[in-house]
Amino acid sequence: MSSQLDFEFLIDTFFVALSGVPIALLITVVAMTIALPLGFLLALTRINRLPILSQFSSVYVSFVRGTPVIVQIFIIYNSVPILLEEIFQKYDVGMKVYDVNPIWYAFIVFSLNTTAILIEVFRSAISTVSKGQLEAAMAVGLTTLQAFRRIIIPQTLVVALPNICTATVNLIKATSLGYAMSLHEITLRAQVAANPGYNYVEAYIDIFLVYLIICSLVEFLFKLYEKRLSKYKLVIA
Amino acid sequence: ADEASSDSGVRKIKVAYDQASKPISWLDENGNATGYDVEVMKLVDELLPDYEFEYVGTTNEDLLIGVTQGKYHVGVKNAFWTEERTKKFIYPEEFLGLSSTGLVLKKENEHIKTLEQFASENMTLAPIAANNAQYTVIDEYNKANPDNPVKLQAGDAFSVDVIQWVNEGRVDGGVSIEGPFEKQVLAEDGPYHNLVDEVVYNEFAVIKTWPLFNKEEQKFADAYDEAIKKLKEDKKLNELMKQFYGRDLFEVLEKVER
Amino acid sequence: MLQIKNIHKSFGKNQILKGVDVQIEKGDVTVILGPSGSGKTTFLRCINFLERADEGEIKVDNIETSFNKARKKDILAIRKKTAFVFQNYSLFNNKTALGNVTEGLVVGRKIPKAKAIEIGKQALDKVGLSDKYDAYPSQLSGGQQQRVGIARAIAVNPDIILFDEPTSALDPELVGEVLEVMRTLANEGKTMLVVTHEMSFARDVANKVIFMDDGVIVEEGTPDEIFAAPKEVRTQQFLKRILRD
Amino acid sequence: MLQIKNIHKSFGKNQILKGVDVQIEKGDVTVILGPSGSGKTTFLRCINFLERADEGEIKVDNIETSFNKARKKDILAIRKKTAFVFQNYSLFNNKTALGNVTEGLVVGRKIPKAKAIEIGKQALDKVGLSDKYDAYPSQLSGGQQQRVGIARAIAVNPDIILFDEPTSALDPELVGEVLEVMRTLANEGKTMLVVTHEMSFARDVANKVIFMDDGVIVEEGTPDEIFAAPKEVRTQQFLKRILRD
Amino acid sequence: MEKYFDASYLWGAFPMLIPYLKVTFWVVILTVLFGTLLGFMLAAMKVGNSKIARKIANGYTTVLRCTPSIVLLFLVYYGVPALISNIGIDINDWDKIFFVVLTFTLQFGAIMSEVIRSAYESIDKGQFEAAVSVGLSNKQAYWRIVVPQAFVVALPNFGNALLELMKEGSLAYTIGLIDVMGKANLIIAGNYNSHALEIYIAISIIYWILSIAIEQFFSLLEKLFSKGKQVIKSV
Ligand SMILES: Nc1ncnc2c1ncn2[C@@H]1O[C@H](COP(=O)(O)OP(=O)(O)OP(=O)(O)O)[C@@H](O)[C@H]1O
Numbered sequence A: 001m002s003s004q005l006d007f008e009f010l011i012d013t014f015f016v017a018l019s020g021v022p023i024a025l026l027i028t029v030v031a032m033t034i035a036l037p038l039g040f041l042l043a044l045t046r047i048n049r050l051p052i053l054s055q056f057s058s059v060y061v062s063f064v065r066g067t068p069v070i071v072q073i074f075i076i077y078n079s080v081p082i083l084l085e086e087i088f089q090k091y092d093v094g095m096k097v098y099d100v101n102p103i104w105y106a107f108i109v110f111s112l113n114t115t116a117i118l119i120e121v122f123r124s125a126i127s128t129v130s131k132g133q134l135e136a137a138m139a140v141g142l143t144t145l146q147a148f149r150r151i152i153i154p155q156t157l158v159v160a161l162p163n164i165c166t167a168t169v170n171l172i173k174a175t176s177l178g179y180a181m182s183l184h185e186i187t188l189r190a191q192v193a194a195n196p197g198y199n200y201v202e203a204y205i206d207i208f209l210v211y212l213i214i215c216s217l218v219e220f221l222f223k224l225y226e227k228r229l230s231k232y233k234l235v236i237a
Numbered sequence B: 001a002d003e004a005s006s007d008s009g010v011r012k013i014k015v016a017y018d019q020a021s022k023p024i025s026w027l028d029e030n031g032n033a034t035g036y037d038v039e040v041m042k043l044v045d046e047l048l049p050d051y052e053f054e055y056v057g058t059t060n061e062d063l064l065i066g067v068t069q070g071k072y073h074v075g076v077k078n079a080f081w082t083e084e085r086t087k088k089f090i091y092p093e094e095f096l097g098l099s100s101t102g103l104v105l106k107k108e109n110e111h112i113k114t115l116e117q118f119a120s121e122n123m124t125l126a127p128i129a130a131n132n133a134q135y136t137v138i139d140e141y142n143k144a145n146p147d148n149p150v151k152l153q154a155g156d157a158f159s160v161d162v163i164q165w166v167n168e169g170r171v172d173g174g175v176s177i178e179g180p181f182e183k184q185v186l187a188e189d190g191p192y193h194n195l196v197d198e199v200v201y202n203e204f205a206v207i208k209t210w211p212l213f214n215k216e217e218q219k220f221a222d223a224y225d226e227a228i229k230k231l232k233e234d235k236k237l238n239e240l241m242k243q244f245y246g247r248d249l250f251e252v253l254e255k256v257e258r
Numbered sequence C, D: 001m002l003q004i005k006n007i008h009k010s011f012g013k014n015q016i017l018k019g020v021d022v023q024i025e026k027g028d029v030t031v032i033l034g035p036s037g038s039g040k041t042t043f044l045r046c047i048n049f050l051e052r053a054d055e056g057e058i059k060v061d062n063i064e065t066s067f068n069k070a071r072k073k074d075i076l077a078i079r080k081k082t083a084f085v086f087q088n089y090s091l092f093n094n095k096t097a098l099g100n101v102t103e104g105l106v107v108g109r110k111i112p113k114a115k116a117i118e119i120g121k122q123a124l125d126k127v128g129l130s131d132k133y134d135a136y137p138s139q140l141s142g143g144q145q146q147r148v149g150i151a152r153a154i155a156v157n158p159d160i161i162l163f164d165e166p167t168s169a170l171d172p173e174l175v176g177e178v179l180e181v182m183r184t185l186a187n188e189g190k191t192m193l194v195v196t197h198e199m200s201f202a203r204d205v206a207n208k209v210i211f212m213d214d215g216v217i218v219e220e221g222t223p224d225e226i227f228a229a230p231k232e233v234r235t236q237q238f239l240k241r242i243l244r245d
Numbered sequence E: 001m002e003k004y005f006d007a008s009y010l011w012g013a014f015p016m017l018i019p020y021l022k023v024t025f026w027v028v029i030l031t032v033l034f035g036t037l038l039g040f041m042l043a044a045m046k047v048g049n050s051k052i053a054r055k056i057a058n059g060y061t062t063v064l065r066c067t068p069s070i071v072l073l074f075l076v077y078y079g080v081p082a083l084i085s086n087i088g089i090d091i092n093d094w095d096k097i098f099f100v101v102l103t104f105t106l107q108f109g110a111i112m113s114e115v116i117r118s119a120y121e122s123i124d125k126g127q128f129e130a131a132v133s134v135g136l137s138n139k140q141a142y143w144r145i146v147v148p149q150a151f152v153v154a155l156p157n158f159g160n161a162l163l164e165l166m167k168e169g170s171l172a173y174t175i176g177l178i179d180v181m182g183k184a185n186l187i188i189a190g191n192y193n194s195h196a197l198e199i200y201i202a203i204s205i206i207y208w209i210l211s212i213a214i215e216q217f218f219s220l221l222e223k224l225f226s227k228g229k230q231v232i233k234s235v
């Protein structure tokens, strides 16, 4: 890339962008905390074809996975408050809908999305663990819950981890869509800084660097964990 | 990119424009570039036989990066002038257009005419896209009035429907430029004409807008200056302004501060 | 101790178990013989609810229920009273040999970890795996895996042990040893239900032999009755071929 | 036919094979005996390059190479001349019984599909699985799976068959049948290397018995020599315990 | 609510949006094709024996996965022509779809490489061994025995990646390539940013239908390929 980069701006804005990391990570952590168990459970309902739940989860998955997050944000951000406002007025709830911190919307949207992704991740991973493992666990007197926690999930995780990692990294990047809700995360901060001088090239370099750093860190942690979990495994050489 | 000239000596110029900024510039249903900024550039093109313009529709960010990088030679996006921006782009001598900026308010708040008033009544403002010129205007006001700032929030152009938000009471006011308000609310066939008695537009500033030239396009920028001067003398721009904004802003030119 | 009545089980259209009744008293060592595919494994699996039988009743100790109606609580209770040695080992892939053995103790039966490890090591020692505590299943030979499976079953000290061909992957030397372990268990009064092809074990240790074919019990009796004077033609055939060697 | 010299193999620090030499002539039926964990499976796996031995040479027919230097081409050629019956069956999960058997014919050896199916069915018939052509491994009993594994090996009509405990999961009746199949193969002049605990098979069919322990060959000879007059103390011990039954 | 919501905008949007699906489809199809190939190559490098290849593939995955799509798009749109102009070819004027597909291919490859690797590693080693032992070459063993089983494991994650791609494709709009999502934005802009909700609902209905169709196709594939598989059912 040619032209004069404004290095001073580049460096200053790097830290501006960096200051958006906590909010991005907060959303990521909250969404993951909700989505991991929920995704696993719903994956089971799909595998077991539990009547109502599995239909519900498949409709849910197809919608949430299928439509752009930005559209979901838009719809939720624009219609939920209107609906709530009407309800609040009707029942005289003394709360202002529009005072709700937009981060709550972010939590909801991103949790719903990540859950849908993880359902599929887990569905494929669970199917790689042989049935005998569950049977053996139950035969030594573990409850189903214990069997899953101690035997099935650890083996499932090994297969799922690379894809959970992808999902996490995607989630961190997707939090940038929070700008649509005025969430001051990484991208928005950098763009705001870029506007007065139109330093967009520098801003995007900073955005790039910040995401690269946090995402590779996250990826590194995942790799470590994967190694630890999979030490029992012999893979096709 | 300078070598892009063809054998005939006519140089191809890529004009980038914001394709979703009606009525300033947009890509219409038939896939043609139009809007005030674009139409002005078309007139400029006619006056410059050595240049041939090609219009590239794109987004704000890409326009800015593309012009910086020389992929596009010039860009129009209702851009305001700031000192810092002159480091990145060539601003020509002559401005391209004028933009009326104002507050969209509920009818009951009609009395608020300035940002000072708005700020002192402690009202909330709809988020403004960070790459939007209006953001800069408010931001500059805030820097100038640190003891009485407007509550400024960056957001997204598409997720914020200013008129709706104000009408719903989700915010007390929003910044808008006159053209869209005119077309949405005041026009008989406007999508929000039903709100014509609910919301008002109070102008607080008229601002010059500029085309942005790539740093190496000084010669082209000079040629532009020549052409646009002529267009202004011929009152061509006044007509376009009426056509796209429904009002000739040149009437208030002497009051324009920047 | 264990009583099963009229158990039926089909896979799709294939009826595998066609009404089997078994009654086992405390301290009994019952051997099930039968050709491949006759439903022996399926029978054991149904007892432990690893497979849901379609019909029939089961009574273990004081727990009495029917196969198709049994509730979670009953199933768990029955599983806690039994242990299962799988034909294909089914070790926990993600646990070491010792982990495999202690899992049921620590988690299933809430025995303190230190104590569980002690019991686990003893069980592994009993099957001759003192040097493989920390090996994962993928690092064990077939016979070693099978022995871990046996150790896992005996470690939980169940009322009844269900063995599904516990010596199939073992060399004769070890077969001897493992049968010795089982003999000891028998002498300790442990109740066992064993699918096996080891005639000598059946003859010496069992006090009851069941011959199964095609989903029904063809004949049952004491080892002497079955081996010396089988009544049914099918049993005679089966034994003739085996004992020829 | 098959000659192996000085094969060494370690897993990490554990030396499993410590210099084994074996020489097998065409038509030989060689039985490998030995306690669990002595390295029998590892030895067979190394011959088939499923495990890379650290050291040693191998000669199969006219192919001669060393274990650590063998090229892809040699390995494939050796594998085409051999077949392997796995201790834990290792059937293709995604293929039916018939698919398991024909895979090596159609893909590995380019035999026309129709012909392959014919051969495959014959092989399955031979091991008594005429009614299970279309069953997937997960729908087969342990013994049935093992028999599919055997059918899969004999179907490709290899020069040498490596058997790793081919009868471990079978009931005695079937053991007899499978051993009969192997006996037939032996009579047809097939070369076989068999890890087994079936003494009767070793005695009747083998013309050579190798006793392995702890990664070395302790003793080898004709069945008569080994069973009637073992020289080594370790062999005597092992046999004594086995033959007691 | 009626005051804000005007369904005629919703219905009116469909005929305008649907023609632009073509662009979405092209971007997705080309990207899936090239990206999956790239993913295979990277996955092979990751599980192969060469340490250097593994390092390269892992590094590539890290960087590409961690780069926000929009940044990558700019890098490709501006960086690649700059690089190529060094050898005297000007590709600045190439169709924008080229840069979009290139961007997503680079990224999709990285994601698919992890999908493929995890699926591959989940298949028991014995399957491969059994295949080579009956005389299949390594390649045949992979393609006939390992890959079909790994494929089933990969499918749901492949579906995730595909749907993700379909949606991300709308980023093409950033550089002015207009797909359905881009068109939706233009329609909204054409209405002076009003009635965006109706347009967005229309676009989500279109995407939803697409995603259902894709899912149906995938579950069909899954059924087809998971014969003989027994999965865990919690009793
Ligand atoms: N999940 C299943 N689906 C369909 N058929 C099955 C399934 N499991 C077992 N079978 C069939 O049920 C029959 C009995 O199987 P089972 O495993 O009980 O036999 P077994 O007596 O234990 O034989 P072996 O001695 O060979 O282990 C077999 O014919 C088998 O093919």
Ligand SMILES: Nc1ncnc2c1ncn2[C@@H]1O[C@H](COP(=O)(O)OP(=O)(O)OP(=O)(O)O)[C@@H](O)[C@H]1O
Residues within 6 Å of the ligand: C135, C138, C139, C140, C141, C142, C143, C144, C169, C170, C171, D011, D012, D014, D016, D034, D035, D036, D037, D038, D039, D040, D041, D042, D043, D087
């Ligand atoms: N992948 C591995 N990693 C580490 N150790 C291994 C591995 N595979 C086998 N071993 C060890 O190598 C030794 C020999 O194993 P092998 O499978 O060859 O025994 P075997 O003679 O076939 O025994 P069995 O009769 O029980 O099948 C065992 O002690 C086993 O624990």
Ligand SMILES: [Mg+2]
Residues within 6 Å of the ligand: C040, C041, C042, C087, C164, D141, D142, D143
């Ligand atoms: Mg069985």
Ligand SMILES: [Mg+2]
Residues within 6 Å of the ligand: C141, C142, C143, D040, D041, D042, D087, D164
């Ligand atoms: Mg072995």
